[in-house]
Amino acid sequence: MTDYDWLIIGGGPHGRFAARAIAHAAPDSRLAVIDPAPALAAWRRRAAACDMRYLRSSNAHHLGARADSLRRFSDAHGYDARHALGYYRRPSRALFEAHAEATLGRLPQITARALDVAPGDTDWQVATDDGARRRAARVVLATGPGRPYRPPGLDDAEHVFDPDFDLGEPGAATVVIGGGITGAQLALRAMRAGHRVCWLTRAPPRASDFDAEPCYAGPRCMTPFVATPTAERTALLAEARRPGTLPPDVHADITAALAAGSLTWRRGTAVARDDDAVLLADGRRLAAERVILATGFASAPTPDSVLARVVQRLALVDDGAGHLALDSMLQAAPGLHVIGRPASLVLGPMAGNIKGARTAGQRLARVATGAPAAA
Template identity: 30%
Template sequence: MFEWIIIGGGVHGCTIATYLIKSGKADSRNLLIIDPNEEPMAVWKRNTSRISMNYLRSPFVHHIDTNPFSLHHFGKRVGTKEDFYGHYKRPSLSLFNEHTDTILKDITIQNMWYQAIVTGVHKKMNRWAVHTSKGTTLLARNIVISISLNQHLAIPDWADQGNHLKNIHHIFSEEFPELPTLQPPFVVVGGGITAAHTVIKLASLFPGQVTLVKRHPFRVQSFDSDPGWLGPKFMSEFSSSPDYEKRRKWINEARHRGSITKELNQKIQRLQEEKKVHVVTDEVQSANQLSNKVKLKMREGKSLQAKTVILATGFESRAMSQSWLKELIEEERLQCARFGYPIVNESLEWCRHLYVSGPLAELELGPVSRNISGARKAAERIVFNS
């Protein structure tokens, strides 16, 4: 039996594991992380590498270690001045990943890693029983559910594969081909940071053969929500409100969805001036297959043709879509708000010895809950308040 089982080995699961180990509340013998991937943070690494992200959007104090200045000290030791960007010293992706790998090696995460899919969680006496795709049942005193709800790609109706369209790919699909193997010309659909990174990478490989289609003018924001949500400036009123529908409204309004940073905006403007990228502000209405090309009809009447269409349209956030989670809610009568998200206490405890982080904790942690900063806040609440 384990003292702690963490379900999910992404940024959140790894951050919580690090806090548990470094605080002395757990060690590698009584903590287990269950994740379907071979290694920690596999999806993070795959997706950020695919779009060639150079710098994180988060400042240098947001990472998986307990000491907020850990990444900064690490960068001074092994990095260069180029590893921190701008006023907020945003870290390069390579430095962030190297720091993460070092921290996880230090806590011997390989001894705690269990590759499997969770198929059920049930209460067994005063312990939790976690059932997996390997046919195993693992017991723990405490469970932390650190799963992402971004498991369903957002596919526009016009791009539905049921329409028998070829050469349309979502950038975050597991089956996405390597970009250099795809055929130009390209149309990238999306207006946020993922679309911007994708267009910049494609322009370096296929200059002049890339068109970006976005529904709105670029929304330039330094972060994906106001920094005031990290502290009492906004969180005091949020935390004191008993109205969870109001909390949901604040979260939705606070997030800068579909936004990009200033330097990405400048890069795309420069690529436009150099005729390496064409930008269209319009909305795709329909798509038709024409031999080896896809014809996109726009809302304003114009049309575009491409050999490859790449969707940078993000994910659909579906609360409680996993069947085992639905069953757990029913069996334990776990409290949820009207729109499906957990109602938890200040320690992020959903019920005795059952904790959540990431999107499942956002009605308690606010708009930053899904981010790296949210992972740190969740780890602090779970580890130091439990």
């Protein structure tokens, strides 16, 4: 007999929303989240490290069950217009986190780190670092982003997403590398704290409300996407995504800071560093006593992660960009579900963000009730 109906590995936005959706759809399910940290701990740490002030998602994309949940929470708790930015009413981080804490509630949690998932005769066995081995009819891998990405030649540079990252006191000439929203936010945070900052990017700053084509939030783009052969969807994902872009507020702030001379900007590709400089591909050297990477995450799972072990054990097929071949129920194998960015070939270019968390959770709730899977 299994110990659980559902085990969700990962307590970030995707895992928590999925667990809550399943528990709501099937209240009698034996369910638990496996994560060594409190709810959304890694997400909160990364958001604080780069001083995220507003989410990039609209106020329709949140972790509540109802579409209007965030708006109703904001009204009920006295959040004013400063917590809803622009035409899309993007929520402040403070509002989003308060709403997430209130709406997700308390879910059964196993405070341990999942080490491995292996198939049993009729179930899945999850090994954790507390020495236990638990059995579940269904397992959801919601392990979040992989390791921070370090470009070749910069393997020893610190990364804003390192667990022990600390901006520290100003003083050193600092180069922030990364042209996307995280790099811009970090450069602004360091500037406001009094650091001498040079922001290094491969292209000029570009504004975009969202990090993917917004039509993928609905059927206009998702219907033809899922009708496209799986082998051709990777190209559609690359075309739809907008890496290295900034939402209008961050773009305005960084542009104003550059115009005022409060920080400097250089365009180029870093290929190496030494004690006092960053070497660029064109031979230039940028003075740098400190280098901080804001270059996102590697597309492949961390080699010693539970996801990497599962991929290897089950010989799962990916597209070379970190996206796994899953069925319409987000299964890599019967009873083993994967959500987050690896599910992009099914859920589209928004699979890794809040919209993707909502879509995945709603789909798993249908699985929990035995309803037919969505297309």
